[in-house]
Amino acid sequence: MTAGVDLAARVAALIARDGVEARPAEAGAGAWPSGLAEPPDLAALYAAAGGLALPDGTVILPRGEVARATAWLVEERSLDWEDDLLVIGEREDLVIVLDLDVEGARAGGGVLEVPTDGLASFQRVARSVVGYVERRLGVPGAEPASPEVLAREAAARRDLPALAAALAEPMYPGAERQTAHAALTLGALLSARGDEAALEAFARSVEARVAAAPRGAAGPERAAAWRACEIAAREAGAEVIAAACAARGKGGG
Incomplete structure:
Protein backbone atom coordinates (compact mmCIF):
# COMPACT_ATOMS: atom_id res chain seq x y z
CA MET A 1 0.00 0.00 0.00
CA THR A 2 1.40 3.40 -0.95
CA ALA A 3 1.70 6.20 1.54
CA GLY A 4 -1.05 8.12 -0.30
CA VAL A 5 -3.47 5.22 -0.17
CA ASP A 6 -2.60 4.65 3.47
CA LEU A 7 -3.40 8.27 4.35
CA ALA A 8 -6.62 8.17 2.36
CA ALA A 9 -7.68 5.01 4.20
CA ARG A 10 -6.85 6.54 7.58
CA VAL A 11 -8.86 9.66 6.78
CA ALA A 12 -11.80 7.61 5.54
CA ALA A 13 -11.75 5.59 8.76
CA LEU A 14 -11.76 8.78 10.84
CA ILE A 15 -14.68 10.28 8.97
CA ALA A 16 -16.66 7.05 9.37
CA ARG A 17 -16.36 7.01 13.17
CA ASP A 18 -19.43 7.69 15.26
CA GLY A 19 -19.87 11.31 16.27
CA VAL A 20 -17.46 12.74 13.69
CA GLU A 21 -18.99 15.48 11.56
CA ALA A 22 -17.25 16.16 8.26
CA ARG A 23 -17.94 19.22 6.16
CA PRO A 24 -18.47 18.58 2.44
CA ALA A 25 -15.17 18.15 0.64
CA GLU A 26 -15.89 21.27 -1.43
CA ALA A 27 -15.40 23.33 1.73
CA GLY A 28 -11.80 22.16 1.84
CA ALA A 29 -11.01 23.43 -1.63
CA GLY A 30 -9.83 26.89 -0.55
CA ALA A 31 -6.28 28.13 -0.85
CA TRP A 32 -3.54 26.89 1.47
CA PRO A 33 -1.37 29.67 2.95
CA SER A 34 0.89 31.05 0.25
CA GLY A 35 4.53 30.02 0.19
CA LEU A 36 4.13 27.01 2.49
CA ALA A 37 3.93 23.37 1.45
CA GLU A 38 0.76 21.59 2.53
CA PRO A 39 1.56 18.39 4.49
CA PRO A 40 0.45 15.17 2.77
CA ASP A 41 -1.85 14.17 5.62
CA LEU A 42 -3.75 17.46 5.42
CA ALA A 43 -3.97 17.18 1.65
CA ALA A 44 -5.55 13.75 2.13
CA LEU A 45 -7.91 15.12 4.77
CA TYR A 46 -9.03 18.02 2.63
CA ALA A 47 -9.51 15.74 -0.37
CA ALA A 48 -12.15 13.90 1.66
CA ALA A 49 -13.61 16.60 3.91
CA GLY A 50 -13.70 20.35 4.27
CA GLY A 51 -12.85 20.20 7.96
CA LEU A 52 -13.97 18.08 10.91
CA ALA A 53 -15.87 18.41 14.18
CA LEU A 54 -15.16 15.69 16.77
CA PRO A 55 -17.38 14.54 19.63
CA ASP A 56 -15.07 16.16 22.22
CA GLY A 57 -15.52 19.59 20.66
CA THR A 58 -12.31 19.57 18.62
CA VAL A 59 -12.71 21.42 15.32
CA ILE A 60 -10.32 21.13 12.37
CA LEU A 61 -10.72 24.15 10.09
CA PRO A 62 -11.31 23.97 6.34
CA ARG A 63 -8.24 24.66 4.22
CA GLY A 64 -9.51 28.07 3.12
CA GLU A 65 -9.90 29.30 6.72
CA VAL A 66 -6.39 28.46 7.93
CA ALA A 67 -4.60 31.57 6.62
CA ARG A 68 -7.42 33.88 7.73
CA ALA A 69 -7.68 32.38 11.23
CA THR A 70 -3.91 32.58 11.69
CA ALA A 71 -3.66 36.17 10.49
CA TRP A 72 -6.57 37.25 12.70
CA LEU A 73 -5.14 35.66 15.85
CA VAL A 74 -1.62 36.98 15.27
CA GLU A 75 -2.91 40.51 14.69
CA GLU A 76 -5.55 40.45 17.44
CA ARG A 77 -3.11 39.24 20.11
CA SER A 78 0.03 40.94 18.69
CA LEU A 79 1.81 37.61 18.54
CA ASP A 80 5.43 37.21 17.54
CA TRP A 81 4.85 33.90 15.77
CA GLU A 82 7.00 32.46 13.01
CA ASP A 83 5.34 32.42 9.58
CA ASP A 84 5.20 28.62 9.51
CA LEU A 85 2.95 28.39 12.58
CA LEU A 86 -0.65 27.96 11.40
CA VAL A 87 -3.95 27.84 13.26
CA ILE A 88 -5.71 24.70 12.07
CA GLY A 89 -8.36 24.20 14.76
CA GLU A 90 -9.66 24.76 18.27
CA ARG A 91 -11.15 23.02 21.29
CA GLU A 92 -12.70 24.84 24.24
CA ASP A 93 -9.95 27.14 25.56
CA LEU A 94 -7.23 25.74 23.32
CA VAL A 95 -5.96 26.77 19.90
CA ILE A 96 -4.64 23.92 17.74
CA VAL A 97 -1.55 25.00 15.81
CA LEU A 98 0.38 23.22 13.08
CA ASP A 99 4.11 23.92 13.20
CA LEU A 100 5.58 23.21 9.76
CA ASP A 101 9.13 23.95 11.05
CA VAL A 102 10.34 24.86 7.58
CA GLU A 103 13.87 25.61 8.80
CA GLY A 104 14.17 22.49 10.96
CA ALA A 105 14.71 24.64 14.04
CA ARG A 106 11.94 23.23 16.27
CA ALA A 107 12.46 19.48 16.47
CA GLY A 108 10.54 18.79 13.28
CA GLY A 109 7.41 20.65 14.27
CA GLY A 110 4.04 18.93 14.60
CA VAL A 111 0.67 19.69 16.14
CA LEU A 112 0.68 22.02 19.14
CA GLU A 113 -1.99 22.83 21.69
CA VAL A 114 -1.85 26.40 22.94
CA PRO A 115 -4.07 27.86 25.69
CA THR A 116 -5.97 30.95 24.60
CA ASP A 117 -4.66 32.79 27.65
CA GLY A 118 -1.04 31.81 26.97
CA LEU A 119 -0.43 31.87 23.24
CA ALA A 120 3.32 31.46 23.57
CA SER A 121 3.05 28.29 25.69
CA PHE A 122 3.27 25.65 22.99
CA GLN A 123 2.77 22.01 23.93
CA ARG A 124 3.50 19.56 21.11
CA VAL A 125 1.08 16.66 21.24
CA ALA A 126 1.20 14.96 17.83
CA ARG A 127 3.38 14.59 14.77
CA SER A 128 0.65 15.24 12.20
CA VAL A 129 -2.93 16.49 12.06
CA VAL A 130 -4.34 13.09 11.08
CA GLY A 131 -2.35 11.51 13.91
CA TYR A 132 -3.72 14.16 16.28
CA VAL A 133 -7.31 13.38 15.28
CA GLU A 134 -6.67 9.64 15.61
CA ARG A 135 -5.52 10.10 19.19
CA ARG A 136 -8.41 12.41 20.06
CA LEU A 137 -10.76 9.67 18.86
CA GLY A 138 -8.85 6.84 20.55
CA VAL A 139 -8.23 4.98 17.30
CA PRO A 140 -6.46 1.64 17.97
CA GLY A 141 -2.99 1.58 16.44
CA ALA A 142 -2.98 5.35 15.97
CA GLU A 143 0.15 7.15 14.83
CA PRO A 144 2.55 7.61 17.76
CA ALA A 145 2.14 10.82 19.72
CA SER A 146 4.84 13.45 20.03
Whole structure:
Protein backbone atom coordinates (compact mmCIF):
# COMPACT_ATOMS: atom_id res chain seq x y z
CA MET A 1 0.00 0.00 0.00
CA THR A 2 1.40 3.40 -0.95
CA ALA A 3 1.70 6.20 1.54
CA GLY A 4 -1.05 8.12 -0.30
CA VAL A 5 -3.47 5.22 -0.17
CA ASP A 6 -2.60 4.65 3.47
CA LEU A 7 -3.40 8.27 4.35
CA ALA A 8 -6.62 8.17 2.36
CA ALA A 9 -7.68 5.01 4.20
CA ARG A 10 -6.85 6.54 7.58
CA VAL A 11 -8.86 9.66 6.78
CA ALA A 12 -11.80 7.61 5.54
CA ALA A 13 -11.75 5.59 8.76
CA LEU A 14 -11.76 8.78 10.84
CA ILE A 15 -14.68 10.28 8.97
CA ALA A 16 -16.66 7.05 9.37
CA ARG A 17 -16.36 7.01 13.17
CA ASP A 18 -19.43 7.69 15.26
CA GLY A 19 -19.87 11.31 16.27
CA VAL A 20 -17.46 12.74 13.69
CA GLU A 21 -18.99 15.48 11.56
CA ALA A 22 -17.25 16.16 8.26
CA ARG A 23 -17.94 19.22 6.16
CA PRO A 24 -18.47 18.58 2.44
CA ALA A 25 -15.17 18.15 0.64
CA GLU A 26 -15.89 21.27 -1.43
CA ALA A 27 -15.40 23.33 1.73
CA GLY A 28 -11.80 22.16 1.84
CA ALA A 29 -11.01 23.43 -1.63
CA GLY A 30 -9.83 26.89 -0.55
CA ALA A 31 -6.28 28.13 -0.85
CA TRP A 32 -3.54 26.89 1.47
CA PRO A 33 -1.37 29.67 2.95
CA SER A 34 0.89 31.05 0.25
CA GLY A 35 4.53 30.02 0.19
CA LEU A 36 4.13 27.01 2.49
CA ALA A 37 3.93 23.37 1.45
CA GLU A 38 0.76 21.59 2.53
CA PRO A 39 1.56 18.39 4.49
CA PRO A 40 0.45 15.17 2.77
CA ASP A 41 -1.85 14.17 5.62
CA LEU A 42 -3.75 17.46 5.42
CA ALA A 43 -3.97 17.18 1.65
CA ALA A 44 -5.55 13.75 2.13
CA LEU A 45 -7.91 15.12 4.77
CA TYR A 46 -9.03 18.02 2.63
CA ALA A 47 -9.51 15.74 -0.37
CA ALA A 48 -12.15 13.90 1.66
CA ALA A 49 -13.61 16.60 3.91
CA GLY A 50 -13.70 20.35 4.27
CA GLY A 51 -12.85 20.20 7.96
CA LEU A 52 -13.97 18.08 10.91
CA ALA A 53 -15.87 18.41 14.18
CA LEU A 54 -15.16 15.69 16.77
CA PRO A 55 -17.38 14.54 19.63
CA ASP A 56 -15.07 16.16 22.22
CA GLY A 57 -15.52 19.59 20.66
CA THR A 58 -12.31 19.57 18.62
CA VAL A 59 -12.71 21.42 15.32
CA ILE A 60 -10.32 21.13 12.37
CA LEU A 61 -10.72 24.15 10.09
CA PRO A 62 -11.31 23.97 6.34
CA ARG A 63 -8.24 24.66 4.22
CA GLY A 64 -9.51 28.07 3.12
CA GLU A 65 -9.90 29.30 6.72
CA VAL A 66 -6.39 28.46 7.93
CA ALA A 67 -4.60 31.57 6.62
CA ARG A 68 -7.42 33.88 7.73
CA ALA A 69 -7.68 32.38 11.23
CA THR A 70 -3.91 32.58 11.69
CA ALA A 71 -3.66 36.17 10.49
CA TRP A 72 -6.57 37.25 12.70
CA LEU A 73 -5.14 35.66 15.85
CA VAL A 74 -1.62 36.98 15.27
CA GLU A 75 -2.91 40.51 14.69
CA GLU A 76 -5.55 40.45 17.44
CA ARG A 77 -3.11 39.24 20.11
CA SER A 78 0.03 40.94 18.69
CA LEU A 79 1.81 37.61 18.54
CA ASP A 80 5.43 37.21 17.54
CA TRP A 81 4.85 33.90 15.77
CA GLU A 82 7.00 32.46 13.01
CA ASP A 83 5.34 32.42 9.58
CA ASP A 84 5.20 28.62 9.51
CA LEU A 85 2.95 28.39 12.58
CA LEU A 86 -0.65 27.96 11.40
CA VAL A 87 -3.95 27.84 13.26
CA ILE A 88 -5.71 24.70 12.07
CA GLY A 89 -8.36 24.20 14.76
CA GLU A 90 -9.66 24.76 18.27
CA ARG A 91 -11.15 23.02 21.29
CA GLU A 92 -12.70 24.84 24.24
CA ASP A 93 -9.95 27.14 25.56
CA LEU A 94 -7.23 25.74 23.32
CA VAL A 95 -5.96 26.77 19.90
CA ILE A 96 -4.64 23.92 17.74
CA VAL A 97 -1.55 25.00 15.81
CA LEU A 98 0.38 23.22 13.08
CA ASP A 99 4.11 23.92 13.20
CA LEU A 100 5.58 23.21 9.76
CA ASP A 101 9.13 23.95 11.05
CA VAL A 102 10.34 24.86 7.58
CA GLU A 103 13.87 25.61 8.80
CA GLY A 104 14.17 22.49 10.96
CA ALA A 105 14.71 24.64 14.04
CA ARG A 106 11.94 23.23 16.27
CA ALA A 107 12.46 19.48 16.47
CA GLY A 108 10.54 18.79 13.28
CA GLY A 109 7.41 20.65 14.27
CA GLY A 110 4.04 18.93 14.60
CA VAL A 111 0.67 19.69 16.14
CA LEU A 112 0.68 22.02 19.14
CA GLU A 113 -1.99 22.83 21.69
CA VAL A 114 -1.85 26.40 22.94
CA PRO A 115 -4.07 27.86 25.69
CA THR A 116 -5.97 30.95 24.60
CA ASP A 117 -4.66 32.79 27.65
CA GLY A 118 -1.04 31.81 26.97
CA LEU A 119 -0.43 31.87 23.24
CA ALA A 120 3.32 31.46 23.57
CA SER A 121 3.05 28.29 25.69
CA PHE A 122 3.27 25.65 22.99
CA GLN A 123 2.77 22.01 23.93
CA ARG A 124 3.50 19.56 21.11
CA VAL A 125 1.08 16.66 21.24
CA ALA A 126 1.20 14.96 17.83
CA ARG A 127 3.38 14.59 14.77
CA SER A 128 0.65 15.24 12.20
CA VAL A 129 -2.93 16.49 12.06
CA VAL A 130 -4.34 13.09 11.08
CA GLY A 131 -2.35 11.51 13.91
CA TYR A 132 -3.72 14.16 16.28
CA VAL A 133 -7.31 13.38 15.28
CA GLU A 134 -6.67 9.64 15.61
CA ARG A 135 -5.52 10.10 19.19
CA ARG A 136 -8.41 12.41 20.06
CA LEU A 137 -10.76 9.67 18.86
CA GLY A 138 -8.85 6.84 20.55
CA VAL A 139 -8.23 4.98 17.30
CA PRO A 140 -6.46 1.64 17.97
CA GLY A 141 -2.99 1.58 16.44
CA ALA A 142 -2.98 5.35 15.97
CA GLU A 143 0.15 7.15 14.83
CA PRO A 144 2.55 7.61 17.76
CA ALA A 145 2.14 10.82 19.72
CA SER A 146 4.84 13.45 20.03
CA PRO A 147 8.04 12.49 21.89
CA GLU A 148 6.99 14.76 24.75
CA VAL A 149 3.70 12.90 25.24
CA LEU A 150 5.35 9.51 24.83
CA ALA A 151 7.98 10.44 27.44
CA ARG A 152 5.34 11.61 29.91
CA GLU A 153 3.26 8.46 29.44
CA ALA A 154 6.28 6.17 29.67
CA ALA A 155 7.50 7.94 32.82
CA ALA A 156 4.08 7.46 34.42
CA ARG A 157 4.25 3.73 33.59
CA ARG A 158 7.94 3.59 34.57
CA ASP A 159 8.52 1.85 31.25
CA LEU A 160 12.28 2.06 30.80
CA PRO A 161 12.58 1.03 27.10
CA ALA A 162 9.73 3.30 26.00
CA LEU A 163 11.08 6.18 28.07
CA ALA A 164 14.59 5.82 26.68
CA ALA A 165 13.19 5.69 23.12
CA ALA A 166 11.10 8.83 23.64
CA LEU A 167 14.02 10.76 25.14
CA ALA A 168 16.21 9.75 22.22
CA GLU A 169 14.08 11.96 19.96
CA PRO A 170 14.47 15.75 19.72
CA MET A 171 12.20 17.56 22.18
CA TYR A 172 10.17 20.61 21.27
CA PRO A 173 11.40 24.00 22.52
CA GLY A 174 9.72 24.86 25.80
CA ALA A 175 9.45 21.24 26.94
CA GLU A 176 12.45 21.49 29.26
CA ARG A 177 10.55 20.76 32.47
CA GLN A 178 8.86 17.75 30.91
CA THR A 179 12.24 16.57 29.67
CA ALA A 180 13.79 17.08 33.11
CA HIS A 181 11.12 14.96 34.81
CA ALA A 182 11.30 12.21 32.19
CA ALA A 183 15.11 12.07 32.32
CA LEU A 184 15.05 12.02 36.12
CA THR A 185 12.68 9.05 35.98
CA LEU A 186 14.92 7.31 33.45
CA GLY A 187 17.91 7.88 35.70
CA ALA A 188 16.05 6.37 38.64
CA LEU A 189 15.05 3.30 36.60
CA LEU A 190 18.61 2.81 35.38
CA SER A 191 19.93 3.30 38.91
CA ALA A 192 17.69 0.50 40.13
CA ARG A 193 19.50 -1.76 37.68
CA GLY A 194 22.91 -0.51 38.74
CA ASP A 195 23.47 0.87 35.26
CA GLU A 196 25.97 3.74 35.25
CA ALA A 197 24.18 5.18 32.22
CA ALA A 198 21.91 6.62 34.90
CA LEU A 199 24.43 9.43 35.32
CA GLU A 200 23.92 10.47 31.70
CA ALA A 201 20.15 10.52 32.20
CA PHE A 202 20.53 12.51 35.40
CA ALA A 203 22.86 14.98 33.70
CA ARG A 204 20.25 15.53 31.00
CA SER A 205 17.61 16.12 33.65
CA VAL A 206 19.84 18.69 35.33
CA GLU A 207 20.58 20.57 32.12
CA ALA A 208 16.89 20.65 31.19
CA ARG A 209 15.99 22.09 34.60
CA VAL A 210 18.71 24.69 34.30
CA ALA A 211 17.51 25.64 30.81
CA ALA A 212 14.02 26.25 32.22
CA ALA A 213 15.23 28.28 35.20
CA PRO A 214 14.69 32.05 35.40
CA ARG A 215 17.62 34.25 34.46
CA GLY A 216 20.17 34.40 37.25
CA ALA A 217 18.91 31.22 38.94
CA ALA A 218 21.05 28.68 37.09
CA GLY A 219 23.43 27.98 39.97
CA PRO A 220 20.84 27.21 42.65
CA GLU A 221 18.71 25.31 40.14
CA ARG A 222 21.67 23.13 39.12
CA ALA A 223 22.44 22.29 42.74
CA ALA A 224 18.80 21.48 43.46
CA ALA A 225 18.57 19.35 40.34
CA TRP A 226 21.61 17.26 41.26
CA ARG A 227 20.19 16.89 44.77
CA ALA A 228 16.98 15.50 43.25
CA CYS A 229 19.06 13.06 41.20
CA GLU A 230 21.00 12.01 44.30
CA ILE A 231 17.75 11.31 46.15
CA ALA A 232 16.32 9.36 43.21
CA ALA A 233 19.45 7.20 42.96
CA ARG A 234 19.53 6.58 46.70
CA GLU A 235 15.86 5.59 46.73
CA ALA A 236 16.67 3.15 43.93
CA GLY A 237 19.37 1.58 46.11
CA ALA A 238 22.27 2.84 44.00
CA GLU A 239 24.60 4.40 46.57
CA VAL A 240 27.57 4.70 44.20
CA ILE A 241 25.47 6.61 41.64
CA ALA A 242 23.93 8.72 44.40
CA ALA A 243 27.41 9.64 45.63
CA ALA A 244 28.44 10.64 42.11
CA CYS A 245 25.36 12.87 41.85
CA ALA A 246 26.19 14.46 45.20
CA ALA A 247 29.74 15.15 44.05
CA ARG A 248 28.54 16.75 40.82
CA GLY A 249 26.07 18.85 42.76
CA LYS A 250 28.79 20.18 45.04
CA GLY A 251 31.15 20.73 42.15
CA GLY A 252 28.59 22.56 40.08
CA GLY A 253 29.00 20.07 37.23
